[in-house]
Amino acid sequence: MLDLLFDMETQDPDDVLTLCLVACHPAVRLRGVTLTPGSPAQVGLVRRVLRLLDRDDVPVGAEDPGTGKDHVSAFHHRWLGTPPPSQPDASPPDLIARTLERHPDAALLTGAPLRNLGRLLDERPEARLSRWVAQGGFAGDNVVPPEHRLPKFEGRDACPTFNFNGEPRAARRALSSGERIGRRDLVSKNVTHGVRYDREFHERLRPYRDRTAGLGLIFSGMERYLRKRPAGKLLHDPTAACVAVDRTVASWAEVEVVREESGAWGVRPAPGSRTFITVALDHERLFEIFVGEGV
DSSP: OEEEEEEEOSSSHHHHHHHHHHHHOTTEEEEEEEESSOOHHHHHHHHHHHHHTTOTTSOEEOOOOOSSOOOOOHHHHHHHOOOOOOOOSBOHHHHHHHHHHHOTTOEEEEOSOTHHHHHHHHHOTTOOBSEEEEEOOOOOTTTSOGGGOOGGGTTOSEEOOHHHHHSHHHHHHHHTOGGGBSOEEEEOHHHHTTOEEOHHHHHHHGGGTTTSHHHHHHHHHHHHHHHHOTTOEEOHHHHHHHHHHOGGGEEEEEEEEEEOTTSOEEEEEOTTSOEEEEEEEOHHHHHHHHHTTTO
């Protein structure tokens, strides 16, 4: 059973789909949720999702960024309504640090720019993470075998990635954190761009939609999404969540992460770094983990 903290944002459907998945997954004990950037509207939305999933017990960490914006996409409002703004239970670094005191083996899954993880490392020097699973980074041709390369990325060793470039200082801080993070598992765009929730995936999910409240909410949300976007959407963060549950979903390379002046990120082999990046996926096993089979 995986004790999990989830750091998320709400501009893209991906993160809320992931919240639905991990809040009810039979192999996960969701211990807390933190938000980027942390507006009261985001807290209200996450509390509504947790209430729909009968998970009011999960604490929410956030800090109002003071931008005057809600940082919630229009799709979320169409899907889940517009709940009233809400206040968090704690700041993100406080919530993460407190949870790690109680559950020292808990993993942190990040699906957003890494401000909250950076704050944890800066403000809580006593905090130690046994495992960080990040949706982010890029593995290029220098580490990905030819048979596993996506055509859209072939010929590249580096590429910009949103979550790392959203807070590059925090990303570099986390990637160079030494013993403070036991293992860094990066679920990179060279594999997540090969996982799409389209009509075929939706119909395959249909027989499982009543298995958990989370799968049911994912199914209803994506039914709405596919009406306007029949091509579907790439499953970045849900893929990272499935990898967090079972590392054997992916094949890995142990690496050092590098950032070019252009903002592109890449990797080079580095045995002993305790930083691993995905180079391929077992798509059948990924779906099994998604629906909670064989866990």
